[in-house]
Amino acid sequence: MAKITIKELESLTANDAGRILREGGNLAGRITVRKDGVSVSCWCRRRIDPVTEMSLIQSDSSRTSTCPGFVPI
Numbered sequence: 001m002a003k004i005t006i007k008e009l010e011s012l013t014a015n016d017a018g019r020i021l022r023e024g025g026n027l028a029g030r031i032t033v034r035k036d037g038v039s040v041s042c043w044c045r046r047r048i049d050p051v052t053e054m055s056l057i058q059s060d061s062s063r064t065s066t067c068p069g070f071v072p073i
Contacts, residue, residue, distance in 0.1 A: 004029075012038045 004023045017033045021040065029042035 009040065012040070014038065 002023070004021055008021075012031055014033045016031045016038065019031045021029045021031065026046060027042065027044050029040040032039050032041065
């Protein structure tokens with residue numbers, strides 16, 4: 001997938017409202033029109049393997065925290 005460039009974002013108009021921009025498969029943004037101009041709200045999607053994700057959470061909780069008052073899960 002193509003990268004979203006600054007030129008592409010600067011060229012967006014009210015006619016593009018409702019269109020979805022995609023980059024790299026996981027990053028997407030919906031174009032909306034506001035009072036002060038055009039806006040792009042972005043989101044990122046990621047598939048996870050529940051077993052792998054749980055093992056990462058458990059390994060992170062065994063580390064010591066550098067933030068005072070942080071309680072690992």
